[in-house]
């Protein structure tokens with residue numbers, strides 16, 4: 107049977123084109139790969155190559171024809187000895203690439219269904235056993251050590267993590283216990299070692315990648331997002347990437363703009379990642395252990411100024427804190443303050459000040475930013491009817507913007523005042539002590555925002 | 564198995580002592596890639612394949628030769644120009660074609676497309692769309708082999724254009740520093756999109772790019788499947804012996820445009836035609852098979868027909884496989900713990 111040669115689409119956007127000229131004549135023998143015609147598309151002139159071999163039996167669309175639709179038959183290709191009057195082979199019918207209206211509707215339903223599908227996570231059980239007083243730094247170290255004892259595929263890599271014991275001494279003692287196979291000093295090569303760790307995670311390991319600070323992870327963000335976060339999806343579920351990227355995030359003290367940025371909203375924006383930002387030592391340990399055990403890429407945002415702060419930590423290697431669960435760190439009934447990382451401390455200070463003025467604030471430590479524990483947030487909002495969100499990062503498209511949207515969409519009728527946002531000032535962080543202080547959220551800003559939301563001033 | 568594969572076959576390109584069976588296998592594999600790619604081009608023309616689609620026509624000997632030098636436990640990854648690599652690792656042409664058409668039976672359930680396919684079963688690790696990004700990932704796959712005490716290697720392919728990416732050198736440094744079993748295969752097809760190598764590279768001798776790190780490198784005729792196999796065997800032996808990475812620069816050529824919508828104004832038709840007629844890897848091997856008495860015309864015709872049938876079947880399958888269910892939109896974002 108003759109084979110129909112169809113007008114090809116030569117670019118993703120082409121729907122029709124000009125058949126500029128034929129380079130073969132009727133009766134010519136062609137083999138696969140031969141250029142048979144030239145076509146002018148919306149962008150350029152392109153060559154058409156034969157895909158099958160045979161004799162160019164009949165030209166159906168002459169050279170010079172404009173407006174030839176994609177997939178229209180333009181010629182017949184005959185096998186040796188075949189007659190051009192024989193009926194043409196039924197060409198494969200192109201299935202529409204555009205979904206039919208009904209499947210669009212189904213898709214829309216699926217889209218709506220998604221947020222609800224994020225099932226509620228159970229909180230860690232109340233700890234009644236023995237505790238130890240640990241700094242956040244020690245808690246993080248213990249979490250890594252315990253998980254490395256538990257699973258040989260867990261290893262730590264980063265700049266100065268081994269012999270130097272960590273730029274901020276978080277990995278103190280790990281080289282001694284685990285050796286240089288599992289505690290690895292890397293060259294200063296964030297893009298490279300992040301990509302390398304992603305490959306190791308694809309191939310059976312569970313890397314912990316320490317960034318000296320998250321400011322330097324911008325060099326690696328392509329691998330964090332394009333390679334770690336998206337590959338599971340792009341592979342139809344085959345390529346899981348169990349990896350933790352951790353290190354200090356946000357402003358430290360007087361280190362100026364390039365070393366002082368909060369990346370919470372950057373990473374929280376991306377599907378395929380989980381994002382965690384603990385405040386207390388207990389949460390730092392329990393959440394890091396969960397992050398290491400999680401089969402997905404987890405961004406673990408620490409804070410240098412919190413490393414030295416101590417709190418009680420359950421003394422048990424099996425105790426963990428689930429990802430995706432916020433914690434009410436101070437119950438209250440008049441207003442909800444949402445905060446994470448170092449801002450939880452400021453929020454608690456603000457709550458004390460507010461209490462002195464007769465406002466009973468509830469402070470929620472978000473702990474995980476993605477997936478967000480909307481249930482705990484909304485339950486609180488429905489109780490207090492007023493909200494202040496607090497973050498160190500910039501306001502534009504920040505975590506507070508997302509929280510405001512979620513609360514507006516899902517608890518609009520419970521709000522007695524607009525959601526108030528307290529954030530870092532919308533400038534690169536300045537060096538001068540007074541300017542730096544002005545640029546970062548202070549307890550006083552939270553107090554003012556809360557009072558305004560309660561219509562008290 | 565990997566070691567057995569590394570032992571057979573010629574050691575040098577001037578002593579082609581390969582068996583008829585092996586040569587015919589190369590021929591069949593190269594032809595499968597060529598016919599598959601031609602068909603993909605045709606389906607693209609019919610609007611059945613969308614987006615970017617980068618064909619491998621002309622470069623078949625590189626991947627077929629290199630694949631013959633490794634075993635099934637070794638791994639492979641490359642860029643977006645990946646159809647040939649997948650077929651060479653033994654991935655099912657049906658599943659590859661169905662991914663190209665964006666259907667549920669594709670290797671990524673239709674969610675990856677031409678540039679993003681993977682197979683755990685065949686140790687094929689993608690399918691990467693960011694130029695150069697597969698290089699540290701391949702280095703990390705090798706890192707995991709070493710960490711786990713396995714004697715496998717990772718073949719990490721990338722283009723001449725990619726060889727100017729910074730992360731390539733970050734990877735070279737770590738691979739040499741930690742003696743990782745990774746073989747970097749630079750497919751020098753003379754162009755990165757429309758930019759000829761000499762216009763992008765201060766030193767166009769890409770096999771020398773590892774010198775600063777003490778990584779040995781060799782230039783290979785990437786249009787000669789036996790030369791590719793022999794060179795890869797040598798590189799693999801080096802890596803398996805614990806000596807770290809090796810760089811192969813495969814001198815090759817792509818006949819088609821960079822992607823389907825490339826009018827290829829940056830090179831002359833004569834240039835393309837000259838390579839096609841003088842250096843074509845399949846024609847070259849075909850002549851060798853006939854002259855060396857490994858096969859007669861009939862035997863080769865049989866292979867041609869069998870390959871054509873496989874490709875036609877894959878195309879048919881890829882058009883009949885359904886589009887993914889809308890519910891698939893939400894799956895595979897995260898692994899459920």
Ligand SMILES: Cc1ncc(C[n+]2csc(CCOP(=O)(O)OP(=O)(O)O)c2C)c(N)n1
Pocket residue numbers: 642644692693694695721722723724725726752754755756821
């Ligand atoms: C980081 C990045 N920059 C640019 C591009 C766009 N791009 C895709 S392929 C390509 C050319 C790459 O050439 P080469 O590495 O020689 O590979 P080849 O296409 O020849 O196989 C470019 C510039 C990209 N995908 N990623």
Ligand SMILES: [Mg+2]
Pocket residue numbers: 722723724750751752753754755756
């Ligand atoms: Mg190239």
